[in-house]
Amino acid sequence: MSDLVDTPRTPTGCAILDRMLGGGLVEGYCAVVEGSPGTGKTTLGLQFLIEGCKRGEPGIAITFEEFPEQYYDNAEQLGWDLRKLEAQGLLKIQFSDPITFLEGLEDIDGHIAELVDEMGAKRILVDSVSHFERLTGDASTLRRIETDLVHALKREGLTSILLKENPHVLGGWDKGDNRIAFIADALILLRYIELDSEIKRGIVILKMRGSDHEKEIRQYKIQPNGIVVGEPFQGVAGLFVGAARGSDKS
Numbered sequence: 001m002s003d004l005v006d007t008p009r010t011p012t013g014c015a016i017l018d019r020m021l022g023g024g025l026v027e028g029y030c031a032v033v034e035g036s037p038g039t040g041k042t043t044l045g046l047q048f049l050i051e052g053c054k055r056g057e058p059g060i061a062i063t064f065e066e067f068p069e070q071y072y073d074n075a076e077q078l079g080w081d082l083r084k085l086e087a088q089g090l091l092k093i094q095f096s097d098p099i100t101f102l103e104g105l106e107d108i109d110g111h112i113a114e115l116v117d118e119m120g121a122k123r124i125l126v127d128s129v130s131h132f133e134r135l136t137g138d139a140s141t142l143r144r145i146e147t148d149l150v151h152a153l154k155r156e157g158l159t160s161i162l163l164k165e166n167p168h169v170l171g172g173w174d175k176g177d178n179r180i181a182f183i184a185d186a187l188i189l190l191r192y193i194e195l196d197s198e199i200k201r202g203i204v205i206l207k208m209r210g211s212d213h214e215k216e217i218r219q220y221k222i223q224p225n226g227i228v229v230g231e232p233f234q235g236v237a238g239l240f241v242g243a244a245r246g247s248d249k250s
């Protein structure tokens with residue numbers, strides 16, 4: 001399926017998503033996971049780090065959330081004991097602010113590089129890059145921040161998932177707000193989909209640099225132990241513009 005079939009892959013912890021990606025994220029890739037509020041971005045990001053813990057690939061989560069306890073509690077609801085993994089040296093949850101984090105990434109001997117060395121970290125989650133938008137109103141400055149971020153993560157040899165908030169609840173894609181999607185190697189969208197008077201969840205891979213990938217929109221559920229991807233939606237169109245309808249209808 002993939003042009004990069006022999007390239008080492010980094011499994012995400014979600015078997016069907018890995019299949020959609022042609023075997024997982026390419027090692028060293030930077031993936032953006034973009035989704036509306038509550039679609040499961042943090043869940044998928046943590047699932048990726050937990051999978052790393054299982055494989056002896058330590059991970060770092062950088063979160064700009066203001067309530068650390070809630071982060072641990074939400075993970076516990078999903079069956080993940082983040083404190084235990086931290087005690088085992090497999091995980092580091094770093095509550096930070098965007099400026100401190102970016103300063104810590106600037107130098108090759110900065111705080112993040114130190115952490116990577118100490119832990120032997122291979123994976124990183126940034127929850128979420130939308131916070132960088134509040135640092136500047138200037139589009140070119142933001143693009144430089146985002147480009148520097150992606151380069152620094154690659155310099156550290158990390159495979160990364162960057163979470164990106166989408167303010168639209170149903171559908172919508174604002175190109176102006178999604179510059180980072182152009183910089184990243186892979187782009188995964190999580191969406192609410194209104195279909196048959198129900199709100200379902202849909203996942204699709206829009207981009208995977210240098211590699212083929214599945215193009216179908218699949219249903220997914222959030223369950224203990226994370227996101228479980230199911231079957232593709234059948235016979236519907238308009239799913240990702242918030243206007244799902246039977247594809248056989250005009």
Ligand SMILES: Nc1ncnc2c1ncn2[C@@H]1O[C@H](COP(=O)(O)OP(=O)(O)OP(=O)(O)O)[C@@H](O)[C@H]1O
Nearest residue numbers: 036037038039040041042043044077078222223224
């Ligand atoms: N144990 C669980 N079982 C089933 N569903 C759950 C469980 N825990 C959380 N959820 C679902 O996951 C959703 C939140 O997931 P998550 O926090 O990963 O989303 P998010 O996209 O990061 O949200 P935000 O935009 O607020 O950061 C909840 O709204 C709930 O529907």
Ligand SMILES: [Mg+2]
Nearest residue numbers: 041042043127
């Ligand atoms: Mg979240």
